[in-house]
Amino acid sequence: MQLLRTAVTGTAIASAGSVALGAAAARRLLRPAPATPPESELVYATEQDVPGTEPDGIARTHVVHVHGQSIGPQQVLRGLRVWRSLGASSQVVDTTDLPLRSLDPAAVDRVAAAAHAARARGAERVVLQGWSAGALAASAAAARTPVDGIVGVAPLLDVRSALRGAVTSARFPAAVAIVAARIATTPGLSRLAGVPYPLTVTRWQDDRTPTLLLHSTADALVAEPDLAVRRARGARVVTFDHARHTLEWNEDPERWESGVRDFAAALG
Known part of the structure; x- marks a missing residue:
């Protein structure tokens, strides 16, 4: 019985971890923090280049x-x-x-x-x-x-391929990409990624x-x-x-x- 409890607890912890990582991956795609990269990456010169x-x-x-x-x-x-x-x-x-x-x-x-x-x-x-x-x-x-x-x-x-690539390059379990894609595209679950509605064009x-x-x-x-x-x-x-x-x-x-x-x- 103790072994069963340990297995169930371990599975629950792993599942919660996958959801958390999936939500983070989905959030990074859907609602990333604004980035200010080095000027060497942007390569624009003056205010005349403003959009x-x-x-x-x-x-x-x-x-x-x-x-x-x-x-x-x-x-x-x-x-x-x-x-x-x-x-x-x-x-x-x-x-x-x-x-x-x-x-x-x-x-x-x-x-x-x-x-x-x-x-x-x-x-x-x-x-x-x-x-x-x-x-x-x-x-x-x-x-x-x-x-x-x-x-x-x-x-x-x-989008699903992009999430797989991002998860793989981060060396997370492949299942995280599946969870992230589900969160990004499912009503209600998308709120885990910090957005009010899911992605529709994938x-x-x-x-x-x-x-x-x-x-x-x-x-x-x-x-x-x-x-x-x-x-x-x-x-x-x-x-x-x-x-x-x-x-x-x-x-x-x-x-x-x-x-x-x-x-x-x-x-x-």
């Missing part, structure tokens, strides 16, 4: 930029220069006020609305450029509002739009099988070797921007 719509008005090509979960709008500033050099106008969508940030359903609404408004104002070509979770939001917006291209930087292709949504994916093989959050699916469905992939998540530009700015230029040229 907004620039230049005034809409160019023939208009790019809607969407940041990921932790850093905020300044994350995308590394991606503005190449579009400026191509004569495009740019707009940065800020989702930091939303409960799930760029994974929030309202984030998709904002991106789709920005794309629709740019077209209404005369843009002949609209491109969505998203970083991490912002890329997933861009794919969902493109499934709703036709656009001419998607650029995904360290794209969050599948996988890449668009198959019809020309797509460029900028990806590092060192990025644990982007699974190679998910990337292979996107490649098989026509996405261009530019691969980097050593960059951590969303730092592909920092590894090789010239190659990063060349990949975007080639993609833009292919759009016509």
